[in-house]
Amino acid sequence: xxxxxxxxxxxxxxxxxxxxxxxxxxxxxxxxxxxxxxxxxxxxxxxxxxxxxxxxxxxxxxxxxxxxxxxxxxxxxxxxxxxxxxxxxxxxxxxxxxxxxxxxxxxxxxxxxxxxxxxxxxxxxxxxxxxxxxxxxxxxxxxxxxxxxxxxxxxxxxxxxxxxxxxxxxxxxxxxxxxxxxxxxxxxxxxxxxxxxxxxxxxxxxxxxxxxxxxxxxxxxxxxxxxxxxxxxxxxxxxxxxxxxxxxxxxxxxxxxxxxxxxxxxxxxxxxx
Numbered sequence: 001x002x003x004x005x006x007x008x009x010x011x012x013x014x015x016x017x018x019x020x021x022x023x024x025x026x027x028x029x030x031x032x033x034x035x036x037x038x039x040x041x042x043x044x045x046x047x048x049x050x051x052x053x054x055x056x057x058x059x060x061x062x063x064x065x066x067x068x069x070x071x072x073x074x075x076x077x078x079x080x081x082x083x084x085x086x087x088x089x090x091x092x093x094x095x096x097x098x099x100x101x102x103x104x105x106x107x108x109x110x111x112x113x114x115x116x117x118x119x120x121x122x123x124x125x126x127x128x129x130x131x132x133x134x135x136x137x138x139x140x141x142x143x144x145x146x147x148x149x150x151x152x153x154x155x156x157x158x159x160x161x162x163x164x165x166x167x168x169x170x171x172x173x174x175x176x177x178x179x180x181x182x183x184x185x186x187x188x189x190x191x192x193x194x195x196x197x198x199x200x201x202x203x204x205x206x207x208x209x210x211x212x213x214x215x216x217x218x219x220x221x222x223x224x225x226x227x228x229x230x231x232x233x234x235x236x237x238x239x240x241x242x243x244x245x246x247x248x249x250x251x252x253x254x255x256x257x258x259x260x261x262x263x264x265x266x267x268x269x270x271x272x273x
Contacts, residue, residue: 178240181219198246
């Protein structure tokens, strides 16, 4: 091939592919500028919505990466490169990786959902899947709980996002329930007024709504009272335990007997003939 043929070939390539190449370069430059603008806007939106700080850069990078992949595919298509096989290969590889990492991806997706929708936060006391404790850390793949006896529990986020959960820290107030009993023959009104007096004297117990005291059951060996009072969530356990002690002491001071299981046995002498 002589010089003239080489020049003719180059001119043919420029004529056939030059406009495509220029258009592809323009689309690439403009597309990168648009992606940069959208990434900044998306990051600002995440910050305004108070999305978890550990999740913001990941989501922004994920969106930016997906947009750049779409841009590259578009540019290559403008140059006349057949992308059907390339996209099929990417899809097959993605499917194989997804199947191999199905559990990990499930935990990852669960972590994203938890960090976005915040069914619980760090410091909340939750109960889920037979485990209960205070949330110490929310990671992308796992949530770490600390139990009341200082045991660390690591729970995969996939199971947390797909199962029922009780969050005891969402509401500012909680209701404390007690069941106190008195023996048959004791003064019912005196017992009821003693319980009411102790509840009114405890400043941690709220008065709106009022303390509920009623006879719940006439049991075999006792008359049982149902007592319900509202307290701040932080005072729940201290009020519950303290009131048990106060009731026991007050009943002794007031001459009220705490009921004990009792069984009456009647012995009949056999008659001799």
